[in-house]
Amino acid sequence: MKDLRPLLEQARQDHLYRRPLVLDSPQQPEVMVDGRPMLSFCSNDYLGLAADPRVGEAFKQGIDRWGSGSGAAHLVTGHSRAHAQLEQELAEFTGRERALLFSSGYMANLAAITTLLGRGDSIVEDRLNHASLVDGARLSDARLLRYAHGDVKAAARQLQKATGEKLLAVDGVFSMDGDLADLPTLTELCRQQDAWLMVDDAHGLGVLGANGGGSLQHWHLDARQVPVLMGTLGKAFGTAGAFVAGSQELIETLIQKARTWIFTTALPAAVAEATRASLQILKEENWRRERLGELVEKFREGAMGLGFELPPSPTPIQPLIAGSAETALAWSSQLAEQGILVTAIRPPTVPRGSARLRITFSASHTDEQLQRLLVGLERLRS
Incomplete structure (x- = not known):
């Protein structure tokens, strides 16, 4: 050894x-x-929602109703009414057809990238992207093309080199620097190259936008322009877990193919209940x-x-x-x-x-x- x-x-x-x-x-x-x-x-x-008494009370009530654990993966018996309601509310909040819950942002990013891409495809990423986006690219077997941080001209050149199915993945707010990706320009580049645009908005949701809608709301972008959105629940939401939001077809494809969703025990339903409470506070306050x-x-x-x-x-x-x-x-x-x-x-x-x-x-x-x-x-x- x-x-x-x-x-x-x-x-x-x-x-x-x-x-x-x-x-x-x-x-x-x-x-x-x-x-x-x-x-x-x-x-x-x-x-400041991680210790908010209203969120804690929703958590307690969730435990009283659902118990402390989900007991199984979503496709077995782990998917409760609380999970389903939260997914619907997150979809409405982000302006998308559907949302799908994950145990963490890391698992959500791995799921989206490895489901959408494979050998022969290409993924373009900012060099300061979160590690989970980089690891998702590596696990997908797609060709990884990276560009200097925030350099949209370099991003355009990398997209032009891309072959097969193309996806550009980027942090909405970069986790270590706090700056914002130039999403309007990246949106236009992806439109020109017929590429998916995926935004990891872990540090934007709840913080940016008129009602906390995040980086996309800040830049006035919609689901058509940014078809894949990942958000985490352990930051501004003050609970735990993550989600991917997008079209009906995207979410159904993840349900059928995403290994980090299929083979993972669901978050406790009580966490979903707590997050439903924090989502309301996030929107209203x-x-x-x-x-x-x-x-x-x-x-x-x-x-x-x-x-x-x-x-x-x-x-x-x-x-x-x-x-x-x-x-x-x-x-x-x-x-x-x-x-x-x-x-x-x-x-x-x-x-x-x-x-x-x-x-x-x-x-x-x-x-x-x-x-x-x-x-x-x-x-x-x-």
Whole structure:
């Protein structure tokens, strides 16, 4: 057997070793980490719904009615009325004919790509796409053609090289940089080349758009222009799982062919009930998105006033680029000493030389908590 110890030791030497934090509290701005109170700025709970009592109450009622587990895959006995209702509500929310639930965004992306493409086909992707989109391409056996981040001219050239069935897959909001894909231009490129356009809107849904409809609503794009939409439920929605939304034919094809759906136990029905509650809150309480906008604007003004250079991001994802993994870890450690939790993001999650602090905001953060973060960042500069 291979000796794994040298690999682990090398990760330590390269400042790339990781360990999970242990929380002793719900997901909210003030958390307990390993028994220590910390102010968190690294969660994806953008709207502050992960610990919302209304969502929790729907979860409890779901357990009372449906139990704690689904017991089987959707095609066996795992598909409850709660799942069916949530899928219908997600389809209506996204303006599509149907939606299909998955256990995670990773599984949803693998399902869509490997179902639509195979050997002899081509997939075009932004180089900063989420790992699940890249892995889906590899598992599909399709030819993977990547382009420099945000370079739509390079995307056009790659599409022109593509053969067989063509699909362009892209993050609506890039998870580590917080910037938006130029979806209107990519939509037109795909129309010209008769290619599918698939958008992973994990970090856009709930955050962007008039009622939280995400990147597509932000850009005023419809289901015809973007036929494949993936959204996750563990971020702005505050629960767990994911979905793919699209045409009747797309969803039926996934039901028949998608291995990561067919061979996976369904999410607990109680999660579906909780998500139905969070979806209603997400649509109705626009103040949450407005609050995020205020926090981002105040943070960017304050951080740039301290001399930090910020990439262009209008979203709750605000990266501070450190460069080396060692520097990112040092920054994270210095903030932790002040009781502020911002984890260091290092390769391979981001490209080598771009390790960073990935600061994220929740609608639940207060102005006082934001000011505390800025004071902590100012001390990094001294």
